[in-house]
Amino acid sequence: MYKIAALGDKDSIYGFASLGVNIFPADGAAEGTKILRGLAEADYAVIYITEQLAAEMSAELERYASRPLPAIIPIPGVRGNTGLGLDNVSKFVEKAVGSDILS
Amino acid sequence: MAIMNVNPTRMELTNLKRKLVTARRGHKLLKDKRDELMRIFLEKVRENKELRKEVEQGIAQANTAMSVARCVMSDKSLDVALMLPTQEMYLNVAEKNVMSVMIPAFDVKFRTANEHDIYSYGFSETSGELDIAVKALSDIMPKMIRLAEIEKSCRLMADEIEKTRRRVNALEHVMIPRYEETIKYISMKLDENERSTTTRLMKVKDMMLNEAHHYNQ
Numbered sequence: 001m002y003k004i005a006a007l008g009d010k011d012s013i014y015g016f017a018s019l020g021v022n023i024f025p026a027d028g029a030a031e032g033t034k035i036l037r038g039l040a041e042a043d044y045a046v047i048y049i050t051e052q053l054a055a056e057m058s059a060e061l062e063r064y065a066s067r068p069l070p071a072i073i074p075i076p077g078v079r080g081n082t083g084l085g086l087d088n089v090s091k092f093v094e095k096a097v098g099s100d101i102l103s
Numbered sequence: 104m105a106i107m108n109v110n111p112t113r114m115e116l117t118n119l120k121r122k123l124v125t126a127r128r129g130h131k132l133l134k135d136k137r138d139e140l141m142r143i144f145l146e147k148v149r150e151n152k153e154l155r156k157e158v159e160q161g162i163a164q165a166n167t168a169m170s171v172a173r174c175v176m177s178d179k180s181l182d183v184a185l186m187l188p189t190q191e192m193y194l195n196v197a198e199k200n201v202m203s204v205m206i207p208a209f210d211v212k213f214r215t216a217n218e219h220d221i222y223s224y225g226f227s228e229t230s231g232e233l234d235i236a237v238k239a240l241s242d243i244m245p246k247m248i249r250l251a252e253i254e255k256s257c258r259l260m261a262d263e264i265e266k267t268r269r270r271v272n273a274l275e276h277v278m279i280p281r282y283e284e285t286i287k288y289i290s291m292k293l294d295e296n297e298r299s300t301t302t303r304l305m306k307v308k309d310m311m312l313n314e315a316h317h318y319n320q
Binding site: 001002003004011012014015016017018019020021045046048065066068069071073075076077078080081085086088089092093095096097102 | 244258
């Protein structure tokens with residue numbers, strides 16, 4: 001049995017708590033990195049992370065990119081959509097095809 | 104393209120020919136793998152893009168409602184309301200093998216029997232906006248799980264496609280031409296040796312005839 005986590009600033013992820021997602025408030029890359037490492041070792045299959053935090057710790061996220069689990073998914077936070085998520089999808093296409101043919 | 108550093112012998116030639124056959128078969132298989140992966144990847148990545156747009160919209164709506172709730176209610180009472188969730192979500196993770204890429208498949212399980220049992224607070228002390236926010240998030244949650252599954256799959260497949268494409272290119276543009284040229288070089292060298300042996304024999308025959316009968320042909 002795997003669990004689901006949400007990581008980011010408290011205001012963005014608070015609502016997920018009532019759905020049964022475990023929330024881990026983190027401010028700044030240093031704190032986020034520390035929590036993320038702990039989560040990756042524990043039984044978390046999906047970790048939702050706010051785009052703001054994801055942008056700050058992109059190097060750390062790369063470490064988990066090639067592993068089947070956990071899936072780290074950026075979601076927009078309360079401070080609005082930065083477009084990081086869609087950019088990531090475009091990056092996959094660029095990597096696989098050679099150029100972004102879907103945009 | 105440089106030829107390989109080998110001795111031009113018949114044995115090397117046989118070996119190289121065998122290697123060339125293997126390389127050609129490997130090239131064909133890898134090309135098929137790349138094409139199939141690409142087809143599945145493009146399907147998935149389109150769905151990924153759609154899903155992501157929907158999820159981002161849904162979360163934006165939930166966040167708006169949440170902001171309103173935060174304005175209406177005090178921080179403390181909001182904390183209390185969300186402090187002890189009644190519901191808990193678990194995932195069963197299966198692995199699916201797509202062209203030797205292991206992609207995850209998630210199956211959601213809830214702790215309580217009713218999956219809509221999401222309100223962890225009494226309704227008397229909280230505002231309706233909080234209900235709306237929680238409901239909006241709950242509605243978008245199945246899509247978020249699907250998004251996680253599909254985005255991870257896309258990521259893994261993109262890596263694999265890149266690797267496969269490199270292998271295909273290396274075989275097609277480096278290995279196979281090199282083998283072909285080396286084979287050509289060895290067979291030409293062997294032919295040349297054969298011709299030189301024939302001429303030498305003819306020359307020796309001439310000399311022997313000359314010695315025995317004292318005549319020149």
